Amino acid sequence: MRYAVMVTGPAGAGKSTFCQALITHAQTIGRQVHLINLDPAAERFETPPVLDIRDLISLEDVMEELEFGPNGGLVYCFEYLLDNLDWLEEELGAYEDEYLIIDCPGQIELYTHIPLLPQLATFLDRRLNFRTSAVYLVESQFMQDRAKYFAGVLSAMSCMLSLGIPMLCLMSKMDLVKDAKGRIGREVGRYLDPDPGLVEEDVHARTNPRFHGLNRAVAGLIEDQNIVSFLPLDVTDEDSVNTILSHVDNMMQYGEDEEPKVPKDMDEGDFEE
Numbered sequence: 001m002r003y004a005v006m007v008t009g010p011a012g013a014g015k016s017t018f019c020q021a022l023i024t025h026a027q028t029i030g031r032q033v034h035l036i037n038l039d040p041a042a043e044r045f046e047t048p049p050v051l052d053i054r055d056l057i058s059l060e061d062v063m064e065e066l067e068f069g070p071n072g073g074l075v076y077c078f079e080y081l082l083d084n085l086d087w088l089e090e091e092l093g094a095y096e097d098e099y100l101i102i103d104c105p106g107q108i109e110l111y112t113h114i115p116l117l118p119q120l121a122t123f124l125d126r127r128l129n130f131r132t133s134a135v136y137l138v139e140s141q142f143m144q145d146r147a148k149y150f151a152g153v154l155s156a157m158s159c160m161l162s163l164g165i166p167m168l169c170l171m172s173k174m175d176l177v178k179d180a181k182g183r184i185g186r187e188v189g190r191y192l193d194p195d196p197g198l199v200e201e202d203v204h205a206r207t208n209p210r211f212h213g214l215n216r217a218v219a220g221l222i223e224d225q226n227i228v229s230f231l232p233l234d235v236t237d238e239d240s241v242n243t244i245l246s247h248v249d250n251m252m253q254y255g256e257d258e259e260p261k262v263p264k265d266m267d268e269g270d271f272e273e
């Protein structure tokens, strides 16, 4: 069985940093995972990827030769990748029984405008028979501005619905919002599992009353569907990375032929006699 985790989320959310943290952690616990870079705009990697879209096409060349801006260039690169899926298939052919971490571009255009990442997810999942899942990162600073936070939640929902593969949402850069004792306060905790009260309080205060109905509807949607809740990610804390890895494993039923796995933070107390 082959496994692929697509690491998604807006630019700057911490995707590449998370990929690196996962790889370092996997090495520590003696597990092999491989990094695939599908972000044509990526810069340097601490651990070099085993497969890199930049070997197929470079954003710099596209921008220079075709005179595209950065966003158009990215779309072009990704369309080019999808036109050359046999390249990807061939390159990935060497990875049997492997666990791949795929660093993806963040531009929302690639998810919703032109569903290029969904096409890629489908290709990995259906055509190449990877057990495919995704994580979506929203950065913790968004919790300081509720309008941004709700935009983040909605973009996570949109990504989840468009990718059509199991997805986990992560609140990244949690080290920036922990208290002096390194704990996640109750107020912060509310953002990890959003409730409609979050909107009533201050988004209402800042919007024209004629939008209050809309605010409430959006909050209700998030609440009713109950599809977005966040796992806290702090790359500086190995336990946090480990917990996320076990949730991702669980989502893909990684190693189900071996012994069953329960995410570490879910097992406590559940099995007491």
Ligand SMILES: Nc1nc2c(ncn2[C@@H]2O[C@H](COP(=O)(O)OP(=O)(O)O)[C@@H](O)[C@H]2O)c(=O)[nH]1
Binding pocket: 009, 010, 011, 012, 013, 014, 015, 016, 017, 018, 106, 172, 173, 174, 175, 176, 233, 234, 235, 236
């Ligand atoms: N404090 C903190 N900074 C982070 C964390 N993860 C990423 N960053 C910083 O956020 C910026 C963007 O990270 P990067 O991984 O390149 O984001 P990407 O565009 O989603 O790949 C970089 O300056 C990182 O050093 C984190 O967990 N904590």
Ligand SMILES: [Mg+2]
Binding pocket: 015, 016, 017, 039, 042, 103
């Ligand atoms: Mg990156």
